[in-house]
Amino acid sequence: MNAESILEISGLTTVFRIGDREIVAVRDLSLAVATGETVALVGESGSGKSVTSLSIMGLLPRGVGRIAAGTLRLKRKTGEVVELQTIGGDTLRRVRGNDIGIVFQEPLTSLNPVFTIGEQIAEPIRIHMGKSRQEALSDAIQRLEDVGIPDPHRRARQYPHELSGGMRQRATIAMALACNPTLLIADEPTTALDVTIQAQILDLLGRLQKERGMGMLFVTHNLGVVAEIADRVAVMYAGSLVETGSVARVFSHPRHPYTKGLMRSVPQLGTATLLREAGTPLPTIAGSVPSLMDLPSGCPFAPRCPYRIEVCSEAYPALADAGEGQFSRCIRWQEI
Numbered sequence: 417m418n419a420e421s422i423l424e425i426s427g428l429t430t431v432f433r434i435g436d437r438e439i440v441a442v443r444d445l446s447l448a449v450a451t452g453e454t455v456a457l458v459g460e461s462g463s464g465k466s467v468t469s470l471s472i473m474g475l476l477p478r479g480v481g482r483i484a485a486g487t488l489r490l491k492r493k494t495g496e497v498v499e500l501q502t503i504g505g506d507t508l509r510r511v512r513g514n515d516i517g518i519v520f521q522e523p524l525t526s527l528n529p530v531f532t533i534g535e536q537i538a539e540p541i542r543i544h545m546g547k548s549r550q551e552a553l554s555d556a557i558q559r560l561e562d563v564g565i566p567d568p569h570r571r572a573r574q575y576p577h578e579l580s581g582g583m584r585q586r587a588t589i590a591m592a593l594a595c596n597p598t599l600l601i602a603d604e605p606t607t608a609l610d611v612t613i614q615a616q617i618l619d620l621l622g623r624l625q626k627e628r629g630m631g632m633l634f635v636t637h638n639l640g641v642v643a644e645i646a647d648r649v650a651v652m653y654a655g656s657l658v659e660t661g662s663v664a665r666v667f668s669h670p671r672h673p674y675t676k677g678l679m680r681s682v683p684q685l686g687t688a689t690l691l692r693e694a695g696t697p698l699p700t701i702a703g704s705v706p707s708l709m710d711l712p713s714g715c716p717f718a719p720r721c722p723y724r725i726e727v728c729s730e731a732y733p734a735l736a737d738a739g740e741g742q743f744s745r746c747i748r749w750q751e752i
C-alpha cells in the first residue's frame with residue numbers, strides 16, 4: 417500500500433442478484449484516497465456511487481449484493497492494513513465505528529429516535545475507545561461543539577425529532593467523527609437539506625476534513641459540490657469509472673466524452689450550481705443511461721457518444737493514462 421494512502425481500492429467488482437440473473441453494479445473500479453485528501457465520486461443516479469461506498473463499508477444487502485472481485489485496503493489508525501472484503505463481523509464493525517466515519521444523505525437513517533443525541537454520540541466512544549459513560553458523554557458534548565451546534569449541553573439531552581434537519585445532519589457528523597476516524601465517507605450528505613443549509617454543511621465538512629487531516633470520500637451527483645470540496649474527482653458511468661484526476665485538471669481538460677458532456681452542460685460551476693434545488697439531477701446529455709440488465713457490449717457510453725467509432729462497440733476500453741494523474745476510459749482521449 418502506498419505510504420500516503422488511507423484507502424486503496426483495486427479492481428472492485430460488485431454484483432447484485434436479481435431473480436436468476438446477476439448484474440454488475442460496479443465494474444473493475446480502482447481508486448485511492450490519501451490522508452488529508454478529499455476525493456469526490458460523481459455520476460448520475462444508478463451509476464454505482466452508492467454501491468461503491470456500501471462495498472467499502474461492508475453494508476451491501478445480505479444475500480443480494482456481493483463483492484465478486486477486487487481488494488479494498490484500509491490503513492487503520494494503528495497503522496495496520498486490513499483488507500475490508502475479507503474481514504467480517506466484529507472486526508468490520510470495529511473498523512466502521514473507529515477508523516471510518518460515515519455520513520449518509522438522510523440523518524434519520526443514522527440516528528435512533530429513542531435515544532438522546534448525547535447518548536448516541538457517546539456510545540461509539542464507549543465501545544471503541546473504552547471510555548466510561550461520563551467521560552464519553554463529555555466527549556460527545558465536545559463533538560457537538562466541534563460541529564457548530566450551539567448550546568451543546570442542552571442539545572445532548574434532546575432527541576433527534578427535536579432538532580432541525582440541518583442540526584440533525586450536524587449531529588450525525590459529530591457521531592461519525594466521535595472516535596476520530598482517519599477516513600470519512602460522506603454519501604450525498606447535503607442532498608436532503610434546504611439549499612442554504614447545504615452550503616453550511618459543505619463548509620463544515622470541508623473545515624473538519626482539513627483540521628483533522630482526514631481522507632474523505634464524498635459521493636455526490638452535483639458537479640458544483642465537487643468543485644467546492646474535492647481535490648480529486650472520479651466520474652462514474654453505468655458502473656464503470658470513466659475518468660479520474662485532480663479537480664483542476666478534469667474540470668479544465670476533461671478527457672472522456674461523458675465528463676466533457678457534463679461540464680459543457682453546466683453553465684457556471686461554483687456557488688450558482690451548488691445552490692440549485694436540492695436533488696437536481698446532473699445536466700442532461702442526449703440519450704439515456706443504459707440499464708445494467710442490458711449493457712451494450714464494448715464501452716457503456718458508446719451509444720450516446722459523439723466520438724464513437726466502430727471498435728467502441730466491440731471492446732471495453734482500458735483506463736488510459738492521460739498524464740498528470742489523470743486517467744480516461746476512452747480510446748480517443750487524446751482527441752477530446
Ligand SMILES: Nc1ncnc2c1ncn2[C@@H]1O[C@H](COP(=O)(O)OP(=O)(O)OP(=O)(O)O)[C@@H](O)[C@H]1O
Pocket residue numbers: 432433434439441459460461462463464465466467468477480481637708
Ligand atoms: N439492493 C439492490 N438490489 C439490486 N440492485 C441494486 C441494489 N442496490 C443497487 N442496485 C443496482 O446498482 C445500481 C447502482 O446503484 P447505486 O445506488 O450505486 O447508484 P448511485 O450512482 O449511487 O445512484 P443514486 O444517486 O440514485 O444513489 C442500481 O441502478 C441498481 O441496478
